[in-house]
Amino acid sequence: MSRKLFTVGPVNVEPEVLQAMTRPMITHRSKEYKKLHGDIMEKIRKALDTDMEILLVGGSASIFLEGAVRNGVKERSLGLTNGSFGDRFIEIAKLNGKTVDEVRVPWGKAVRPGDIEGKVSEGTEAVHWVSNESSTGVFGDSTALAEEVRRQNPDSLVFVDAVTSAFAMDLEMKRLCPDALVFGTQKALALPPGLAFMAVSDRLFERSASVRNRGFYTDLAKLRKNSAENYALTTPPVSLMYALDFQMDRILSEGMAARYRRHREMGDAVRSWAAKHCGIFPEEGYRSNTIGVINRGDMDFDRFHSALKAKGYEISNGYGDVKQTTFRIGHMGDITLARLKELLSVMDETLEEIQ
Numbered sequence: 001m002s003r004k005l006f007t008v009g010p011v012n013v014e015p016e017v018l019q020a021m022t023r024p025m026i027t028h029r030s031k032e033y034k035k036l037h038g039d040i041m042e043k044i045r046k047a048l049d050t051d052m053e054i055l056l057v058g059g060s061a062s063i064f065l066e067g068a069v070r071n072g073v074k075e076r077s078l079g080l081t082n083g084s085f086g087d088r089f090i091e092i093a094k095l096n097g098k099t100v101d102e103v104r105v106p107w108g109k110a111v112r113p114g115d116i117e118g119k120v121s122e123g124t125e126a127v128h129w130v131s132n133e134s135s136t137g138v139f140g141d142s143t144a145l146a147e148e149v150r151r152q153n154p155d156s157l158v159f160v161d162a163v164t165s166a167f168a169m170d171l172e173m174k175r176l177c178p179d180a181l182v183f184g185t186q187k188a189l190a191l192p193p194g195l196a197f198m199a200v201s202d203r204l205f206e207r208s209a210s211v212r213n214r215g216f217y218t219d220l221a222k223l224r225k226n227s228a229e230n231y232a233l234t235t236p237p238v239s240l241m242y243a244l245d246f247q248m249d250r251i252l253s254e255g256m257a258a259r260y261r262r263h264r265e266m267g268d269a270v271r272s273w274a275a276k277h278c279g280i281f282p283e284e285g286y287r288s289n290t291i292g293v294i295n296r297g298d299m300d301f302d303r304f305h306s307a308l309k310a311k312g313y314e315i316s317n318g319y320g321d322v323k324q325t326t327f328r329i330g331h332m333g334d335i336t337l338a339r340l341k342e343l344l345s346v347m348d349e350t351l352e353e354i355q
Contacts, residue, residue, distance in 0.1 A: 020246035043248035061184035067218030083133035084320035110286035113148035120152035132165035137293030190333025
């Protein structure tokens, strides 16, 4: 049975976007591909309001989290975490042989500049964190964190996981000035999984040149050389790129200000619904506009979700340390406020039925 997805990811993909994937195949070393690749990069930069170089590979965004660490850190980084995906970024760095100092704040809380005061040492080559922690629904102030990092050590690089924030919440790229900003297709871009992207600063490219063991698939020098010719390093999912090109036109037609406003309105609607029930999990002032993490209270979530799915709607379970005490509603990409309100109405009906 097909369901209307209000999940954290992969998210709902509109039929016309899927249809765009059915165009005839082309080779990834053709003139047609070069135009497709170049057009996509131009549109992404326009949407994110940045002049940074954008690199792509086939796979999930985790590839570029690893790539940032492998290219930008020789020995030591500082990892900031307030949830499962901040933990993962730290784990990725450690598994690549880096020494990682850690700043941990309670789940549901945002990492603030004061939390890292005195933590960015001369030996801290990079600081990494998640802008929108999807296990907790916390959207932190990445710009303030980046400014604090640079205040303590101007040479320290800034790596940001923007997987569930890019294209839905304004990251203020020209103020943030990240050295690596990572995202993928299956979240707010509202496409199937399969493409990962990283916006890369000149500083990271320069640092990478002096770092050994950058790997093959994550070697920024190799990726940049191909990208300069509007090619991918290895064979990309061309059909997915057709859909991405189509989707970028739709995103730009909507306008980024309108897109950010739509996501904010959806976030407000979920927060209002949660306030009438068991409450929203993340602290006030730092709540995501793409993911609502809601307290379960005494709800039998498995029973509730089964009944919801039987009506054709799917949301997401809690995640990580708060899996048993929360559930999540994904409201990103092409979801509209009207469709979200429809879900919330069905949720109300379902709660009444199972009580």
